Amino acid sequence: MMLEALQPHAVFHWFEEISSIPRGSGSTSAIAEWCVRFAKERELRFFRDEADNVVIFKEASPGYEGAPTIILQGHLDMVCEKAAGCTKDMSTEGLDLRCDGEWVWADGTTLGGDDGIAAAMALAILDDDSLPHPPLEVLLTSNEEIGLLGAQAFDASVLQGRRMLNLDHSEEGSFIVGCAGGNRTCCTLPVHREPYAASAWRVAVSGLLGGHSGVFINQGRGNASILLGRMLQELSLHMDLRLVLVRGGLKDNAIPVAAEAQILVPPGADVQGLCAAFASVLQKEFRRSDPGIAWNVSPCQPELTPMDQASTARCLCLLTCAPNGLQELSQDMPGLPQTSLNLGVLTTSPEALDAVFSLRSSLASQKEMLLRRLSALTRSLGGSIVVRGDYPAWEYQAESPLRDLLAAVYQEQSGSAPSIEVTHGGLECGVLSKKIPGLDCVSFGPNIPDIHTPRERMEVASVQRVWKLLLEVLRLSR
Numbered sequence: 001m002m003l004e005a006l007q008p009h010a011v012f013h014w015f016e017e018i019s020s021i022p023r024g025s026g027s028t029s030a031i032a033e034w035c036v037r038f039a040k041e042r043e044l045r046f047f048r049d050e051a052d053n054v055v056i057f058k059e060a061s062p063g064y065e066g067a068p069t070i071i072l073q074g075h076l077d078m079v080c081e082k083a084a085g086c087t088k089d090m091s092t093e094g095l096d097l098r099c100d101g102e103w104v105w106a107d108g109t110t111l112g113g114d115d116g117i118a119a120a121m122a123l124a125i126l127d128d129d130s131l132p133h134p135p136l137e138v139l140l141t142s143n144e145e146i147g148l149l150g151a152q153a154f155d156a157s158v159l160q161g162r163r164m165l166n167l168d169h170s171e172e173g174s175f176i177v178g179c180a181g182g183n184r185t186c187c188t189l190p191v192h193r194e195p196y197a198a199s200a201w202r203v204a205v206s207g208l209l210g211g212h213s214g215v216f217i218n219q220g221r222g223n224a225s226i227l228l229g230r231m232l233q234e235l236s237l238h239m240d241l242r243l244v245l246v247r248g249g250l251k252d253n254a255i256p257v258a259a260e261a262q263i264l265v266p267p268g269a270d271v272q273g274l275c276a277a278f279a280s281v282l283q284k285e286f287r288r289s290d291p292g293i294a295w296n297v298s299p300c301q302p303e304l305t306p307m308d309q310a311s312t313a314r315c316l317c318l319l320t321c322a323p324n325g326l327q328e329l330s331q332d333m334p335g336l337p338q339t340s341l342n343l344g345v346l347t348t349s350p351e352a353l354d355a356v357f358s359l360r361s362s363l364a365s366q367k368e369m370l371l372r373r374l375s376a377l378t379r380s381l382g383g384s385i386v387v388r389g390d391y392p393a394w395e396y397q398a399e400s401p402l403r404d405l406l407a408a409v410y411q412e413q414s415g416s417a418p419s420i421e422v423t424h425g426g427l428e429c430g431v432l433s434k435k436i437p438g439l440d441c442v443s444f445g446p447n448i449p450d451i452h453t454p455r456e457r458m459e460v461a462s463v464q465r466v467w468k469l470l471l472e473v474l475r476l477s478r
Contacts, residue, residue, distance in 0.1 A: 002097045003104065006460055008467050010128060013103075015120035019112060023253070024080035024326055027091060028052040031076045031455055034121075037141060042291060044126060051153035052076070052142035060135045067134030067478045069161035072125070072422045073428065073441075074118020075144035075151075079396045081110045081249050084206065084258070085453035088293035097132040101216050113458040115449040117146065125464050128476040132290035133474040137161050142419050144168075144428060145253060145452075147184050147389020151428040156435035163201075163402050164441035165470065166429050168214075170451050172462045173414070176443035177403055178422035178432055180214070180338075180369055182360040183391035185374055189318060189353045189383035191311040193304065196242045198264040201271050202300035203231060205291035210257035213342035213358050213453045214425025217255070218335075224248050224259035224354075225346040229319025231295075232261055236316060239269040242306040243315055245348035251356040252344030253426075254452040259272075259346065264306045269421075272297045304350055311469055314381045315353050319346075322355065323373055328366060336417055337424040339366040341374075362393050394430030402440045409472050413465070 001249060004013040023031040032052040038305040039046035054076070060067060086108035090097070096107040105111050115220040116191045122138040124129055132392070137159050142150035148181040169176050208222050225248035235241050241263050250257025265271055286293055307315065328339040339361035361367040375385050403420070410418045423443075433439045446462035 002099055006099065007464060009166060010123065010124035011463060013325040016097060018116055019097055019106070022091055023077055023096060023112070024090055025143050025145040025199060027079040028077050031143065031245065036077070038123065042127065049153070049155065049160050051150050053150045053154045054140045055158060056126055056138045058136040058138070061132045063406070064132060064134045064478060068163060069135040069137055070133070070474065070477055071137045071139055071159060072122045073141070073164050073166045073432070074115045074122065075141045076119060077143050077145050078112035078114065078116060079110050079145050079254060079452045080455055081250060081254065081452060082353060083108045086454070091459070094206045102460055103457045104386070105461060107287040109454055110458040111454065111458060113449040113456060114170060115168045117446060117448070117458065117463065121135055121167060121467060122134040123185055123199050131471060131474070134477050141217055145251065148391045148428050148431050149389055150153065150433040151233040153472055154189065154435070156432060159436065162431070162438050162440060163437065164432065164439055165173065165473070166427065166441055166443035167445050168427060169447035171444045171468060172447045173410070173444070174419045174421050174444070175403060175406060176395035176421055176423045176427065177400065179394040180360040180362045181364060181426040181430060182358060182426045183367070183371070183390035185357045185359055185371060186386045186388070187318065187355045187357070187378040187380055187383060188321070189314055189372055190317065190377065191307045193311070193350065193354055194308045196264050196306045198242065199267050199269065200244070200300050200302045201263050201265065202260060202296070202298050203228070203263060204260035205231070205293065206258040206294045206296070207276060207294040208255070208257045208290045210255040210453050211450065212425060213255050213340070213344065214252045214423065215451070217340045217342060217424065218337045221255055222286045222290045222293065222341055223324055225343050226319065226324050227260040228261055229316065230282070231275060231278055231319045233316050235263070235265070235271065235274055238274055239265045241265050242314060243312040244302045244304050246315070246319070246346055246353065247348060249344045249348040251452065253342065253354045254344060255342055256344065256346070262300055262302050272299040280336045283344065318353070318355060318377065318381060321377060323370065327370065330362065333422060336422060338362050339370065339423065341370050360426065362422070364393065366384060367402060391426055392430050392434055394433055397440070399467050400440050401443070403442050405476060406442050406444065406473055409469055409476065413469060413472070423475060427456045
């Protein structure tokens with residue numbers, strides 16, 4: 001076991017156990033079944049629904065029988081991203097964990113600390129009868145990373161608790177007490193194809209930093225699919241370009257780090273020279289946010305018959321005219337993104353181009369505004385939109401006894417006050433607070449930099465401190 005020597009031993013033991021189970025978003029049945037077996041082996045009452053949400057119940061410790069129930073909450077799925085050259089099949093293989101004593105990471109892939117650490121801490125508590133705590137309801141949801149789908153499908157009537165500790169934050173010392181609402185909007189443009197006698201080229205961009213679109217959207221990081229669209233538009237100004245395909249990104253809530261296109265152009269067209277010239281322009285624009293940006297232009301064998309001229313023009317229009325990135329900053333909390341969208345997944349089939357955006361806003365009216373803008377653009381180009389996974393904002397509550405308790409314990413243990421924040425990222429707290437009247441909830445967790453990228457890593461000492469914080473809060477929750 002790679003993490004066997006780390007403390008807290010139980011937390012890292014269970015983290016390593018679940019890391020051996022493929023649990024990418026959309027494929028959570030195996031990890032849900034594993035959680036059910038865990039509960040059965042310990043004779044704990046459990047509930048599993050058709051959406052792969054799992055609840056495991058544990059009775060109060062002696063002396064805590066009259067205490068209000070606490071919900072421990074996290075999600076089972078993870079974003080599956082790989083570094084260039086990594087051959088792991090994340091749909092069938094577990095993670096290859098690595099550790100240097102200070103950090104834990106996965107070789108060549110995302111780590112899944114978001115949100116495997118929540119499950120690991122909850123399992124460690126469920127497995128240890130010596131820990132003092134009130135009645136517990138451990139809620140582990142599915143498919144959080146693709147629109148909070150598990151939480152949306154969950155029947156919250158099985159829960160009695162009205163206090164919830166959400167362990168789905170990646171910055172120690174920061175307590176999240178509100179979040180933006182959002183959705184996944186898929187824009188589809190039908191395309192027509194016809195033979196075109198010309199030279200075929202592959203144009204690809206890579207090396208961008210990417211990251212979680214709810215966390216890094218205000219840092220000016222380049223979106224590979226948007227930059228590819230700009231490059232193709234530039235080429236189309238100088239030659240009769242026909243698009244074969246475009247593709248970029250793997251998850252709607254991750255800023256794409258790479259994208260590629262296949263195009264046909266007249267023989268002799270200086271594709272490489274024009275790309276090199278415009279690449280220098282883009283590299284200058286993103287010299288600070290994405291210093292590793294790189295372009296590759298090479299002849300290729302097209303995978304499909306090219307699009308006709310009109311379809312090519314419509315697709316390039318969508319890629320260059322669609323809004324993307326930070327749209328509005330909060331007027332109440334300086335520096336906080338209020339409204340944004342991210343073109344996360346770009347794919348092409350023989351019949352259509354699909355562009356999937358993650359829309360976020362703490363104001364429902366501005367989320368609706370973004371949806372209308374995408375709809376107007378897409379429909380004017382002859383396409384259609386489908387909205388999935390719409391979730392509400394989680395509004396800040398002025399009074400929160402649970403937040404006050406967490407803050408007091410954190411102050412005592414660390415010697416400093418925590419940061420109380422509202423996040424631009426989507427959290428299940430918003431969905432669940434609408435389903436559970438009077439829910440008092442706070443989101444917190446250990447330091448996990450670069451989530452949703454192959455650079456994701458988790459700080460061991462931070463896990464230790466957050467574990468200590470969690471146990472003390474439970475001990476004081478009488």
